[in-house]
Amino acid sequence: MLKVYLKQAWNLIRQERLFSLIYIVGTGLSVSMVMVLSIVFYIKIANIYPETNRDRMLVAKSGMIKHKNGSNSSSSLSEGMVNTCFGSLKGVEAVALISRNSG
Structure with a gap:
């Protein structure tokens, strides 16, 4: 057959x-x-070297604020904002900030 x-x-x-x-x-x-x-x-x-803990990594590129009057504002995160928002989270091992300087 x-x-x-x-x-x-x-x-x-x-x-x-x-x-x-x-x-x-x-x-x-x-x-x-x-x-x-x-x-x-x-x-x-996937968790491939050198980023072996990629599944536990949070990447925040910008922040957005919604105002009471209905408008929105967005921008890059400052060092103080990153430390305030992400530094106080439980279980955070390290916080890194990468900035792009214009000029």
Whole structure:
């Protein structure tokens, strides 16, 4: 049964070379894109050296304040704000601040 199936498949590949090539290349590209995306997402979220505790890390890029009149303000966090908000949390081992100086 398997031998007959393989003979039929080989004959169809030989008869329709263009479509067979398109199907095979399309399947290969889709499988390779899924693998590339899964590897990229794994590298972004996994605990890989030097960030071995990435799953326990909090990254805050900016802060936002909602005023009573309905307006919003947002900006980068200052050193005092970072120490006040994140330094007083329970279980915090370390707090780091990275600033971008303009000029």
